[in-house]
Amino acid sequence: MSRLTSANHLKKVMSRYYTGLRIPSPGKRIAWVTSGAPIEILRAMNIQVAYPENYAALCAARRQSQRLMEIAESSGLSEDLCSYARCHIGSVLSPQAAPWKGLPRPDVLICCNNICSTVTLWYEYLAEILEVPLFFLDTPRVDGSPAPHQVAYVKRQLEDLVCFLEARFRRRLDEQTLAATLKTSVKTARLWAEIRNTAKKRPSPIEAPDLFIAMAPIVVLRGTRAALDYYRLLHEELLLRIENGVGVGRDERVRLVWDNIAIWHALFRVNQMFATHGGVFVADTYTGGWTFELKEGDPLESMAHAYLSVFLNKGFADRLADLEKSLSEYSAEGLVMHANRSCKPYSLIQPELARQISKRMGLPVLLLECDMADPRAYAEEQLRLRIEAFMEQVGGIL
């Protein structure tokens, strides 16, 4: 796979972010947040955000997640619990065993259940062991577009969140700063959408593993200049690749779409098994979760709308429609679904999605059983056989 030169910049951006989190400064406040939390409010109040989920993914990518999960399991947590939760809780219980000694201690926890319901218990447990206040934001399940009463319900909670933070940290939310942060967030999200769109070209200038790596700033630095600048650089690089007809550095024989979170501990290893047979993942359903728009009007109301509409907060029909759209827009010839043992809301409906996709679109679908951060759920020979048979099915024998 040919390396993107902007990857060097990404490395700097991310290491600056993680180092910055640790540098003490007067009045510095840190919130631990879930990946679907409305961080623009926090950012506008100069509260630093740290992401346990992103941290767990990083530990897995560095192959340091297993030890942390074992610590969590030894403390009594079930092996069936989400591997992000186990990995992160392991780092809290035993910072000495964790990369960078874990995340810096939070002043507050902000949990939004628009991505899953496990986070509720995970954050309650954190609040208990760390003795830190927890703000819980409840987003009811949406079908199609959020209903007005759902938007009103979430907006009221966002107002509560602002009151909670203002009282807790004795600082005011400045409306202009919030508007500016939201503007940067939307600009970044649009650019991220453009970046993902470049893969519609043949050959695609980028593939899913690149996107999985490149997505970190849109999650953890959304609403900042640093994220926006990095994505401008990446976008320019991809446009240049397209102009020169440059793909991902090898033959693009079979265009594929990936569903679910990456297998972080074997990201490139698994990709290589497809690549050997000419497979290129031109899109995935996960990194698309951070391409959102904000409606004009009241900022909290627009945020309520956007944070309710996160794809994992939506029902079967929406998930199926999104998948069909991706598969046709990216001219995909096959769909690979990572049946992710950890992520139940993502994975439980996959067998039915698979059946519908192959029935409605006539496309081959492969289900791969594995886990995003637990290497013990990875059986290489079994994966290889499935992948090779699938590639023979899609692309024939070369």
Next chain:
Amino acid sequence: MITAGIDIGSSALKLVILESTGKVLARYVGRAGYGSGARAREFCKSVGVNIDATVATGYGRGQIDWADKSVTELTCQVRWARQERPAARTIIDIGGQDCKVMRISESGTLADFLLNDKCAAGTGRFLEVMAAALEVPVEELGSVPNGPSAGISSTCTVFAESEVMSAVASGLNKEEVIRGINDAVASRVATLALRLGCIPEVVITGGVAQNARIVSAISRILGTRPIVPKEPQLTAAWGAALLAHDKFC
């Protein structure tokens, strides 16, 4: 033109040498393990013909470093069926360590497939473990007469073994327990086949297809009578030899 198909599975090494007329010149079935590659090479030499192309398949296919091509067992099975059972639309292959169900398209290619999950229940290994626990040769499990069947869980080989031990301890007769074991494998395999959508004609291949009791139990659950080829263990190797013809001759 003469080609070889070599299938190194988790428990057996299978080899077919094929003439371009489609005639099988030689066949071999032996235990897999260390030295499978060397044994395959020796066998090919012992046949005394010049082999023009070789395709390797099976989990151990990497051992055949002189092969012209490596192809998965699934594609090989389907290739065999296209030649020998052109009416087949579903193949159920029950091997030593896994169970595969393949759907064949009208044009004779691999249209879809399902494999058992990370568990050896419903495979040959399950039968070997149970046969050992009952001190019965594995080949005899299929020749038990009709009669009542002990309820054996089909979810886990290790736990099923303790179920067998407890059935033995409780005084159930051996034949009843064996029937329970056969039924457990059949129900596991048939469920997988039904999940994929089992379109007739159905062919059962792999070593376990030699167990007539399991085949008839599967047939009962599926509601269709599967075909068992004369040499069910050899079909993947045979398909590999056919693919060698297609690609290289």
